[in-house]
Amino acid sequence: MSSQPLTSAPTALDLTLDGGALTAQLVDFPSVSGDEKALADAVENALRTLPHLTVDRYGNNVVARTQLGRAERVLLAGHLDTVPIADNLPSRVEGDLLWGCGTTDMKSGVAVQLRLAATLPDPNRDLTFVFYDCEEIEAARNGLGHLAAQHPDWLAADFAVLLEPSDAVVEGGCQGTLRAKVTLTGTRAHSARSWLGDNAIHQAAAVLGRLADYQPRRVEIDGLEYREGLNAVRIEGGVAGNVIPDECVVTVNFRYAPDRSEAEAAAHVREVFQGYQVEVTDSAPGALPGLAQPAAQAFLAATGGSARAKYGWTDVARFSTLGVPAVNYGPGDPNLAHKRDEHCSLSAIAECERRLREWLTAAR
Amino acid sequence: MSSQPLTSAPTALDLTLDGGALTAQLVDFPSVSGDEKALADAVENALRTLPHLTVDRYGNNVVARTQLGRAERVLLAGHLDTVPIADNLPSRVEGDLLWGCGTTDMKSGVAVQLRLAATLPDPNRDLTFVFYDCEEIEAARNGLGHLAAQHPDWLAADFAVLLEPSDAVVEGGCQGTLRAKVTLTGTRAHSARSWLGDNAIHQAAAVLGRLADYQPRRVEIDGLEYREGLNAVRIEGGVAGNVIPDECVVTVNFRYAPDRSEAEAAAHVREVFQGYQVEVTDSAPGALPGLAQPAAQAFLAATGGSARAKYGWTDVARFSTLGVPAVNYGPGDPNLAHKRDEHCSLSAIAECERRLREWLTAAR
Numbered sequence: 001m002s003s004q005p006l007t008s009a010p011t012a013l014d015l016t017l018d019g020g021a022l023t024a025q026l027v028d029f030p031s032v033s034g035d036e037k038a039l040a041d042a043v044e045n046a047l048r049t050l051p052h053l054t055v056d057r058y059g060n061n062v063v064a065r066t067q068l069g070r071a072e073r074v075l076l077a078g079h080l081d082t083v084p085i086a087d088n089l090p091s092r093v094e095g096d097l098l099w100g101c102g103t104t105d106m107k108s109g110v111a112v113q114l115r116l117a118a119t120l121p122d123p124n125r126d127l128t129f130v131f132y133d134c135e136e137i138e139a140a141r142n143g144l145g146h147l148a149a150q151h152p153d154w155l156a157a158d159f160a161v162l163l164e165p166s167d168a169v170v171e172g173g174c175q176g177t178l179r180a181k182v183t184l185t186g187t188r189a190h191s192a193r194s195w196l197g198d199n200a201i202h203q204a205a206a207v208l209g210r211l212a213d214y215q216p217r218r219v220e221i222d223g224l225e226y227r228e229g230l231n232a233v234r235i236e237g238g239v240a241g242n243v244i245p246d247e248c249v250v251t252v253n254f255r256y257a258p259d260r261s262e263a264e265a266a267a268h269v270r271e272v273f274q275g276y277q278v279e280v281t282d283s284a285p286g287a288l289p290g291l292a293q294p295a296a297q298a299f300l301a302a303t304g305g306s307a308r309a310k311y312g313w314t315d316v317a318r319f320s321t322l323g324v325p326a327v328n329y330g331p332g333d334p335n336l337a338h339k340r341d342e343h344c345s346l347s348a349i350a351e352c353e354r355r356l357r358e359w360l361t362a363a364r
Numbered sequence: 365m366s367s368q369p370l371t372s373a374p375t376a377l378d379l380t381l382d383g384g385a386l387t388a389q390l391v392d393f394p395s396v397s398g399d400e401k402a403l404a405d406a407v408e409n410a411l412r413t414l415p416h417l418t419v420d421r422y423g424n425n426v427v428a429r430t431q432l433g434r435a436e437r438v439l440l441a442g443h444l445d446t447v448p449i450a451d452n453l454p455s456r457v458e459g460d461l462l463w464g465c466g467t468t469d470m471k472s473g474v475a476v477q478l479r480l481a482a483t484l485p486d487p488n489r490d491l492t493f494v495f496y497d498c499e500e501i502e503a504a505r506n507g508l509g510h511l512a513a514q515h516p517d518w519l520a521a522d523f524a525v526l527l528e529p530s531d532a533v534v535e536g537g538c539q540g541t542l543r544a545k546v547t548l549t550g551t552r553a554h555s556a557r558s559w560l561g562d563n564a565i566h567q568a569a570a571v572l573g574r575l576a577d578y579q580p581r582r583v584e585i586d587g588l589e590y591r592e593g594l595n596a597v598r599i600e601g602g603v604a605g606n607v608i609p610d611e612c613v614v615t616v617n618f619r620y621a622p623d624r625s626e627a628e629a630a631a632h633v634r635e636v637f638q639g640y641q642v643e644v645t646d647s648a649p650g651a652l653p654g655l656a657q658p659a660a661q662a663f664l665a666a667t668g669g670s671a672r673a674k675y676g677w678t679d680v681a682r683f684s685t686l687g688v689p690a691v692n693y694g695p696g697d698p699n700l701a702h703k704r705d706e707h708c709s710l711s712a713i714a715e716c717e718r719r720l721r722e723w724l725t726a727a728r
Contacts (some may be wrong), residue, residue, distance in 0.1 A: 006379075036450060083506060091699070175556060179605055191617045192539060192675040194580075194593035201596035201614070202576040208569030229558035232565035233605050238598030241543055241646070243595060250565075253555045309557040 011038075013046045015118035017337075019111045019353045020346035021217060026107040027091040033081040036133040043131050048116065052121040053129075060133040061143040063116055063154045066126050070091040072295050073126040075142065075157035075324065077315070078110040078164075086340040096346050103344040104332035109163030112175065112331065112353045123360045125295065128157055128268060134314065139284075144315050148322055160319045161296035161356070165332030165344075170300060170307035172224045172289025172327050174314045178254045178265045179233070179282035182207050182273050188246040189338035190237065197244030201237040202286065206247045208232065210272060211252065213247045217238065219257045222291035224309040226257035230272065231315055251281075258286030258320070287317040290325020302359030303329060308313060374463040375402075377410045379482035383475045383717045384462060384710035390463060390471040391455040391464040391614040397445040398505075400424045404444060407495050410478065416485040417493075420518055424497040425507040427518045428481055430490050436659050437523035438724065439688065441508065441679070442474040442528075443499035452706040460710050468696030470534065473527030476717045487724045489659070494522055499679065503648075508682050516686060523659035525684045525720070526708065529696030529708075532716060534664060534671035536588045536653025536691050538678045542618045542629045543597070543646040546571050546637050552610040554605065559592040561608030568612045572596065574636060575616065583621045586655035587671040590621035594636065615645075619675065622650030622684070651681040653707040654689020666723030 010025055017025065031039040040060035047055045060080065076291040082102035091100030098108075110131065117129045125135045132143030139145065147155055168189065184204050189197025216228040230252060237248030252273075262285045270278050290296055291307060300307060310328055319326035331352040332344045374389055395403040404424035411419045417428040424444070427695040446466035455464030462472075468617065473493065481493045496507030511519055548568050553561025594616060600693065601612030616637075621627045626649045634642050654660055655671060664671060674680065674692055683690035695716040696708045 114555050177556070177606075190676065191593060191595055191597060192541070192619050193589060193591075194619065199575070199595055201599050202572055204599070205572030205576045207568055208566055208572060211563070212566040212569045227557075227559060231554060231555055231558050231608055232601070233555060233607065233609060234602030235565050235568070235599050235612065236602075237596070238600075238615065241597050241615070242541075243597060244595055248599065251602065253606070255556050255558070273563070312554065313556070318604050 011051055012206035013042045013056055013114065015046050019115050019349040020175065020198045021106055022114060023103060023108045023111040023344065023349055024091045024093070024098055026110055028089065028153050030085060030089060031080050031082060032084050033134050036080045037071050040131065040133065041113070043080070047117060050118060053117060058147060058151055059143060060289035061147050062131045063147070064129045066123065066329040068126050070124070070126040073128060073157045074295060075128040075130060075155065075160040076116065077130040077132065077160060077162050078106055078113050079132050079143070080110065081133050083136050083338045088342060098341045098346055099343040101342060104165045104342050106164055106330060106332070108332050108344045108349045109165065109330035111349060112163055112356065115353050116356060119185050120357065120360055124364045125360060126338055126360060127360065128154065128190050128202055142315070144318050148318055152322060155319070155324065157324050159290065159299065160324045161292055161299065162314065162316055162326060162328050163330035164314065164328045165330050165337055166328045167333050168331060168348060170327050171310040172222060172291050172307050172331045173258045173287045173308040174263055174312065174316050175226060175263060176256045176258060176260065176286030177284050177313050178256065178262065178269060178280060179281045180269050180278050182250045182252060183277045183279070184248045186244070186246045189244040191242045191244055199244050201245050204235065204237065204250055207250050207273065214272065215279060217257065219259060221257065222289045224289050224291070226309045227311070228257055230254045256286060258288045258296045261285065265269050266312055284313055285317055285321060287320030287326060289327065293325050296325060296327070299359050302362070303355050367577070375406065377406045377478065379410050379478055383713040387467060387472045387475040387708065387713055388455045388457070388462055390474055392453065392464050394449060395446060395629065396443050396448050397498050397501045400444045400538050404495065404497065406416060407444070407478070411433060411478060411481060414482060417481060420515070422463065422511060422515055423507060425511050427511070428493045430487065432490050434490040437492060438659060439492040439494060439519065439522060439524040440477050440480065441494040441496065441526050442470055442477050443496050443507070444474065445497050447500050450705065461707045462710055463707040465706060468529045468706050469701035470528055470694060470695050470696070472491050472708045472713045473529065475695035475713060476527055476720065478482050480720060482510050484721065485725055487727045488723060488726060494519065499728045502705045506679070508679050512682055512686055519683070519686055519688065521688050522664065523654070523657055524688045524690035525663065526658045526678065526680055526690060527694035528678065528692045529694050529698045529701055530692045531697050532712060534691050534693050535669055535674040536655050536671050537587060537622045537651045538674040538680050540620045540622060540624065540626060540629055541677050542620065542626065542631050542633060542649030543643050544616050544644045546614045546616060547641045547643070548612045550608070550610045553608040555606045558608050563608050564612040565609050566723055567593060568599065568601065568614055568649070571614050571637065571640060578636065583623065584622060585621065585623055586653045588653050588655070588671060589655045590673045592621055620650060622652045625649065640643055648677055648726050649681055649685060651684030651690060653691065655672060657689050660689060660691070663723050666726070667719050
């Protein structure tokens with residue numbers, strides 16, 4: 001990480017700027033994970049000037065809500081933190097492109113949130129804007145997780161949009177992930193008298209064979225296709241160069257479609273490795289896309305109608321555990337996230353804002 | 365390692381003592397690998413008093429020879445070093461048992477060498493006595509290896525006996541050992557999109573399958589049965605818990621009968637893993653038992669006629685590469701070697717000396 005002094009670092013946000021200019025202002029507020037306080041203060045202060053919103057804060061997490069008594073409530077969420085700066089601040093504009101740390105992941109999305117918060121005093125649905133910290137680091141510090149644990153009522157909604165970069169395509173739900181250790185045990189012996197031992201690494205042949213032969217399921221949910229995968233991600237065995245090893249451990253990662261629960265996923269893995277010692281070491285549930293919900297249908301229509309399944313695990317799963325269907329939808333190419341040459345199209349920011357505004361203002 | 369002060373540590377050896385008492389004297393001369401100089405000095409000084417022997421020294425290795433012009437020459441070898449002392453010095457006698465570090469491995473064998481050197485001025489075969497250092501540590505420091513490289517003429521003989529503990533059973537030859545790495549390569553991908561990658565650990569299924577199915581050869585040489593073995597001794601693969609791994613390395617150890625050369629052993633391993641990337645990383649040849657030699661036949665008869673194959677790699681292989689058939693034969697239970705409660709039967713020391721003396725003095 002190399003941060004450079006920002007002589008012109010802003011101290012306040014101007015929500016009257018357009019989305020691109022506001023993104024630049026956000027980018028020039030360094031906010032590497034764990035160091036979001038100044039930006040959270042600025043976001044809170046800016047939102048508190050808006051009379052149509054009630055604002056709450058917990059740690060460096062800020063939640064702003066309309067209270068209009070609408071039939072539906074939509075939640076728009078974004079994280080304030082970035083990965084470490086890599087000599088890519090302050091931001092700079094070249095033609096339609098804005099360059100700098102966080103332009104894609106995800107201060108352009110946060111700018112769209114703030115623009116909508118500032119300019120939609122009378123939306124067709126009640127709105128909740130969530131700005132949270134520590135998304136880029138270990139899950140235990142994730143601000144959205146802290147809000148879900150401490151103030152789940154702040155996150156109540158019928159549908160949520162996480163404005164992570166998705167190249168302006170709706171990414172629905174997310175797959176679950178489970179890790180397990182399959183342990184083979186044998187008997188040690190000197191390798192010069194190998195028949196006195198039982199080689200645990202050789203036993204792993206059958207386990208790896210089941211993995212190699214495994215036919216992953218493809219399943220369609222709400223029109224999105226999810227492709228599962230069951231893979232060895234680590235294998236370890238061996239005592240010394242002259243010893244028949246008595247243990248070999250295969251670590252597998254099961255990425256599963258969100259129509260399976262965590263318990264069902266674990267049962268499936270145990271079934272695949274029936275006859276072997278299986279220990280689940282790590283598990284996170286998937287999230288159903290929820291695209292059959294009326295709010296989601298209207299959202300899909302407003303954003304062009306196309307959606308794809310999300311394979312990687314994302315914070316939409318946190319909403320799912322709260323019973324809130326959620327999708328990823330935001331400006332920016334996700335492949336540029338975390339890169340030194342991170343950049344975002346200014347027109348894409350404007351387009352994302354326009355579509356969301358259309359969805360949230362259309363006659364119902 | 366815990367060594368204790370020896371107030372009565374000897375400075376000279378008395379070769380008129382019986383084998384058991386001489387073993388005790390040798391045991392009370394601490395000589396952990398790398399620290400053999402005092403004992404090598406004492407051995408050299410004691411041997412130089414014997415007019416029927418010519419004595420040579422290289423480092424802490426001492427070689428004494430008769431020069432009687434006999435038709436055959438027999439070499440008797442033993443190492444002077446021990447593993448680290450483990451609160452088991454000085455030696456002590458309980459009934460027929462002598463306790464202490466090195467009693468079995470192999471100061472009892474060295475005592476038998478010294479007794480024969482001192483008391484056989486007119487043997488039926490010319491004799492070469494070799495005392496060497498650093499047998500218990502890395503091969504590059506082994507004194508017998510240094511002698512073979514620097515003074516191979518000192519080791520010239522028709523037959524060699526290594527007086528390592530063998531429970532008074534002749535152990536013939538030794539198996540060769542070869543290590544090789546079988547490397548599987550694939551393509552990395554995020555485990556949430558595993559179909560974009562090629563899992564190298566899964567590829568190892570076939571390699572481990574060949575190992576599990578491998579039928580090791582059993583072969584009889586000079587009446588001794590050798591059992592080969594081909595085993596995985598290590599497996600490693602994995603990048604991170606969410607990455608399809610692009611490499612997996614299986615390390616195999618092939619223990620092979622001494623009718624195969626190193627090159628033939630390597631070719632066999634390559635054949636077993638045909639189609640895979642195989643790199644031989646380590647290799648040491650085996651040693652034929654040579655029990656068909658006349659000197660060996662007479663030796664076998666003198667020691668009771670029974671012999672078994674040696675599976676572990678030992679220094680007899682060094683003699684084999686010099687063209688000298690060699691066997692292990694010495695007092696003491698090899699299973700007690702390197703143990704805190706190491707001990708040796710005094711009567712077994714006397715019996716070993718008696719049999720070797722009979723062989724080396726019988727009318728021819």
